[in-house]
Amino acid sequence: MVNSSLTPIGSRAVLYQAECPFDLEHQRRFWAMADTAAEWAGVREAVPGMTNLTLLLDRVPLELDDLSDRLDALWRSGVSKPVEGKLLKVDICYGGKGGPHLGDVAEMTGLSIDEVVQLHSAPDYTVYAVGSHAGYCYLGGLDPRLETPRRKVPLTRLPGGSLSLAGLQTGVSASAGPSGWNTIGSADVRFFDPFRTPASLLKPGDRIRFCPVKVAA
Amino acid sequence: MIRVISIPPLATVQDLGRDGHWFEGLGRAGAMDPVSHRIANILLGNSTSAATVEIPLTPARFRFETTQAFAIAGAVCGAKLDGRKLPRVFAGMAKAGDELEFGPISAGARVYLALPGGIDVPTVLGSRSTQLREAFGGHEGRVLNPGDLLNPVTHSDPALPPSGLSLDLPEFRLPKEGEIHLRALPSTEHDTFDPDALQKFWSEPFDVTRQNDRQGHRLSGPELTRTSTGELRSHGIVPGIVQVPSGGQPIIQLADSATMGGYPKIAAVIEPDLWRMGQARPGDTICFHKVGFAEAARATDDQEAAFAQAKQALANVREPELSWA
Amino acid sequence: MLTLEHMNELAGTMIANGIASLEVKGNDYALRLERSPDAASITADAPGLDLMTALSPADGVFHPRGEADGLPVLHSGAQVVEGEPLGYIGIGPVRFLCVSPTSGQVIGTLPVKGITVSAGDPLFTVEPRS
Numbered sequence: 001m002v003n004s005s006l007t008p009i010g011s012r013a014v015l016y017q018a019e020c021p022f023d024l025e026h027q028r029r030f031w032a033m034a035d036t037a038a039e040w041a042g043v044r045e046a047v048p049g050m051t052n053l054t055l056l057l058d059r060v061p062l063e064l065d066d067l068s069d070r071l072d073a074l075w076r077s078g079v080s081k082p083v084e085g086k087l088l089k090v091d092i093c094y095g096g097k098g099g100p101h102l103g104d105v106a107e108m109t110g111l112s113i114d115e116v117v118q119l120h121s122a123p124d125y126t127v128y129a130v131g132s133h134a135g136y137c138y139l140g141g142l143d144p145r146l147e148t149p150r151r152k153v154p155l156t157r158l159p160g161g162s163l164s165l166a167g168l169q170t171g172v173s174a175s176a177g178p179s180g181w182n183t184i185g186s187a188d189v190r191f192f193d194p195f196r197t198p199a200s201l202l203k204p205g206d207r208i209r210f211c212p213v214k215v216a217a
Numbered sequence: 218m219i220r221v222i223s224i225p226p227l228a229t230v231q232d233l234g235r236d237g238h239w240f241e242g243l244g245r246a247g248a249m250d251p252v253s254h255r256i257a258n259i260l261l262g263n264s265t266s267a268a269t270v271e272i273p274l275t276p277a278r279f280r281f282e283t284t285q286a287f288a289i290a291g292a293v294c295g296a297k298l299d300g301r302k303l304p305r306v307f308a309g310m311a312k313a314g315d316e317l318e319f320g321p322i323s324a325g326a327r328v329y330l331a332l333p334g335g336i337d338v339p340t341v342l343g344s345r346s347t348q349l350r351e352a353f354g355g356h357e358g359r360v361l362n363p364g365d366l367l368n369p370v371t372h373s374d375p376a377l378p379p380s381g382l383s384l385d386l387p388e389f390r391l392p393k394e395g396e397i398h399l400r401a402l403p404s405t406e407h408d409t410f411d412p413d414a415l416q417k418f419w420s421e422p423f424d425v426t427r428q429n430d431r432q433g434h435r436l437s438g439p440e441l442t443r444t445s446t447g448e449l450r451s452h453g454i455v456p457g458i459v460q461v462p463s464g465g466q467p468i469i470q471l472a473d474s475a476t477m478g479g480y481p482k483i484a485a486v487i488e489p490d491l492w493r494m495g496q497a498r499p500g501d502t503i504c505f506h507k508v509g510f511a512e513a514a515r516a517t518d519d520q521e522a523a524f525a526q527a528k529q530a531l532a533n534v535r536e537p538e539l540s541w542a
Numbered sequence: 543m544l545t546l547e548h549m550n551e552l553a554g555t556m557i558a559n560g561i562a563s564l565e566v567k568g569n570d571y572a573l574r575l576e577r578s579p580d581a582a583s584i585t586a587d588a589p590g591l592d593l594m595t596a597l598s599p600a601d602g603v604f605h606p607r608g609e610a611d612g613l614p615v616l617h618s619g620a621q622v623v624e625g626e627p628l629g630y631i632g633i634g635p636v637r638f639l640c641v642s643p644t645s646g647q648v649i650g651t652l653p654v655k656g657i658t659v660s661a662g663d664p665l666f667t668v669e670p671r672s
Binding site for chain 2: 611626627632633636640641
């Protein structure tokens with residue numbers, strides 16, 4: 001028995017969710033499901049979210065029962081995609097103008113600025129999913145000691161390359177946009193380039209290591 | 218060739234949007250009102266992939282540098298060619314030196330301007346649409362500015378009667394009195410809302426607020442409360458999704474929607490009705506009507522049939538024996 | 543097309559209204575009707591108005607302005623400019639524009655919605671602005 005759901009998020013878009021822990025092991029199963037479902041007739045794109053899967057369809061389906069059964073079967077099969085993708089090392093200037101909330105994060109977590117930088121740059125983060133805006137990577141692997149709430153007043157325009165964190169998530173924005181997260185640094189990387197193939201620099205399963213090149217209060 | 222004399226902020230070149238790069242986090246962009254965009258193209262005999270200029274807010278002014286055909290469709294905006302009033306939907310010839318003006322909008326929110334073969338901008342990742350956040354596509358990856366020159370893809374004009382053409386299909390009329398009706402499917406968290414909130418969502422009108430752009434519209438109306446709480450894991454979203462953040466007021470994502478989000482989703486507006494949101498403006502009201510997949514499929518087919526009807530009707534009057542030339 | 547019958551009709555209208563001369567413009571022709579000096583002398587005190595007529599651009603069904611086109615409804619007496627749409631001839635959902643031949647005032651009765659018309663039928667009379 002699978003505790004799952006397949007629901008519409010558009011007239012030609014559906015979201016598949018299955019009850020599971022939020023960890024890399026289960027995320028790998030959604031990567032594998034996305035690869036398989038992307039080949040199905042009638043599926044335009046299959047994109048993994050954070051332990052869920054979205055399908056864009058060619059046509060409006062008349063019902064979801066058949067698709068739901070096929071996805072459940074795929075989930076039950078336990079097929080997994082144990083990719084160890086490429087490792088991207090990203091130079092980061094922590095703090096300063098490009099990381100205005102570094103001090104706030106230190107205060108909220110009770111850590112020193114150096115400890116925040118050390119904890120944040122220690123792990124290799126895994127790209128769980130790509131989305132939100134073009135080239136943006138949802139990363140797994142943030143140290144729980146760096147968990148912080150979102151900001152009460154979001155920034156209306158944060159430049160591309162901003163390194164931010166909130167909750168148990170962290171990531172680098174790929175283009176300028178609004179953000180409610182705590183911004184602690186900046187990087188000079190083109191995560192998305194429409195004239196490059198593939199346009200997105202990273203894909204699910206790739207990894208990122210943050211390398212502090214400068215720390216300013 | 219036309220020159221932009223004056224233009225409101227956020228006017229862009231758009232087609233039907235970018236498909237196939239959603240997995241890279243790239244939203245589809247494209248015309249906010251794909252119906253008016255397509256009608257303007259159909260009037261000139263353009264292909265479905267042709268690009269138009271999307272002009273929100275108005276007023277705007279263009280000058281024709283050459284004698285050529287053009288078409289407009291969308292909002293009611295006091296359009297004038299060389300001082301002569303034009304109907305909301307129009308295709309005709311402009312002489313070199315003629316000015317095309319769009320005055321203040323009195324119904325709807327966006328006007329589409331088409332040229333023969335489409336607006337000539339490069340195709341990037343399969344589309345000519347402007348991707349505003351990522352700053353590529355369309356005209357140099359940006360909004361249009363005064364002084365910009367826009368070229369048609371083809372330099373031969375379609376046959377048009379001297380006084381011009383219009384099209385009137387009841388399906389594609391602007392909503393009366395700003396009352397917008399949207400058909401929607403219940404979405405993922407629909408059943409986690411209070412029964413009272415659901416009853417209100419599907420029966421009471423919501424107001425279009427000033428917080429609206431190509432990314433989405435924030436609505437205001439009855440507070441939509443949920444019986445369960447807790448953060449959702451980030452998941453795919455597409456244009457048409459109606460999310461309800463903790464404030465209880467819904468947001469409809471539109472053409473420049475992000476590809477992933479995390480707010481509870483109460484409903485998903487069906488694609489054939491999304492064009493109406495592209496013409497929604499503050500003061501308009503929105504009513505949601507619950508439908509299932511069968512009706513969504515029928516609505517999609519009906520809309521395509523209406524486009525086919527428009528194309529066929531135009532082809533019929535273009536036949537030589539009915540020629541006006 | 544403009545037939546001899548139409549011209550007789552127009553001549554009748556001219557006599558009935560004491561009009562000395564009338565100019566009818568089509569897309570590729572202009573027709574000027576003038577009453578003979580003898581006849582004109584009968585109504586010597588009538589102003590020498592050059593009334594102009596907007597003709598149907600196609601065979602089809604007449605649709606008034608101001609229904610779904612975003613333009614104001616047209617009334618007799620309205621001031622219009624040359625080239626302004628006064629109404630439409632519909633063939634299915636396609637609408638041919640019937641535009642004003644001159645700047646001036648729309649006079650007389652307006653065509654009724656839904657009537658079938660032929661190309662060249664006079665639809666609107668416009669008194670040019672002096």
